[in-house]
């Protein structure tokens with residue numbers, strides 16, 4: 196299939212791509228530099244080599260930041276990581292002589308995080324260090340109240356007092372809607388956007404229960420949840436996949452949703468796809484996945500009463516048994532941190548693609564996954580979702596896809612006529628503010 200054009204570019208001064216390159220990336224790199232200074236300061240002065248390396252990392256990051264700020268040409272990445280050939284190939288074939296602003300936004304943003312990784316991975320003492328972990332940890336801790344509320348809520352849903360629960364089709368439909376939305380709105384709090392969100396914004400975005408969801412439902416500009424429910428409720432004991440986005444609170448919402456999918460009998464196994472390397476600040480790595488299950492049981496991590504703890508204990512006990520029994524399967528693949536849009540999925544990652552095609556529903560979380568699904572282009576907002584994801588909807592054997600995404604970039608498809616016209620005059624930033632969301636479904640082509 197011919198990939199669509201034109202791609203989003205940071206040269207367009209009215210775009211969020213531009214704001215990102217000009218303001219957000221330098222802020223994000225500045226934070227990593229600060230982190231290295233702090234980390235070095237807190238080391239024992241006898242760790243001379245490690246401190247020295249940490250300072251060198253900070254210097255390299257300063258250079259990277261100035262290359263962006265001066266809109267310099269993109270340079271080759273040099274390291275021995277498993278995906279290095281891909282980066283060399285794409286850079287040489289598509290973006291030779293391009294700069295931080297003139298190459299496509301999707302490429303430059305992925306390239307940025309890969310450059311940061313390259314700086315760290317070549318060191319002796321910091322090659323396994325996740326420079327964003329402390330941020331993920333901090334926000335997760337500050338979400339404790341909502342985490343506990345959700346733990347209570349999932350307990351009620353799985354063990355309903357009226358004993359009806361699991362076999363009641365109507366209540367299952369409502370629960371599916373509720374938990375899909377908890378998983379969806381978790382995506383609003385990704386850390387690469389955090390400089391623009393204050394604490395109240397975050398609190399506002401986290402919540403549970405019908406009232407909360409009702410208030411937010413009007414911000415879902417296209418909502419295929421009913422279609423997705425009609426699809427999944429036909430099955431029992433199937434495989435469902437989550438292509439994960441952010442760690443911490445968002446991941447927690449995904450796991451709660453996945454927990455119910457198993458308990459209700461719709462899913463037999465859930466495959467979670469994490470990033471192989473630290474990515475877009477808050478994306479989930481395998482370490483983050485394991486960390487969250489461990490930390491929810493850690494009494495020292497956040498304050499909770501005895502009874503609150505008992506909910507967390509029950510929930511993490513179940514989650515650990517899913518992992519032990521291979522009902523929850525965690526994997527990672529370098530394709531997820533490649534610069535490729537998912538229009539190239541089958542060609543560039545044939546094995547992973549074939550594996551995903553065995554799934555009865557592949558849930559793509561978040562903004563970056565959405566950008567990759569729709570090729571990060573200037574689509575008309577009324578373009579049908581199935582057209583915008585191209586081969587992933589239409590190729591023979593394509594899997595069923597559900598995108599749960601809060602909108603944080605300059606591309607949205609699948610809207611009714613008139614939606615864009617209504618929002619443009621009142622909220623200039625509606626496409627990328629994170630306030631609005633889309634839930635979009637494609638049945639695939641099995």
Ligand code: F6P
Pocket residue numbers: 215304382385387388440441475560561562563564566603604
């Ligand atoms: O910076 C580009 C971007 O896609 C934003 O639009 C978004 O804030 C961030 O990266 C990642 O978002 P998410 O974690 O939802 O993929």
Ligand code: MG
Pocket residue numbers: 385440441475477478561563
């Ligand atoms: Mg993310």
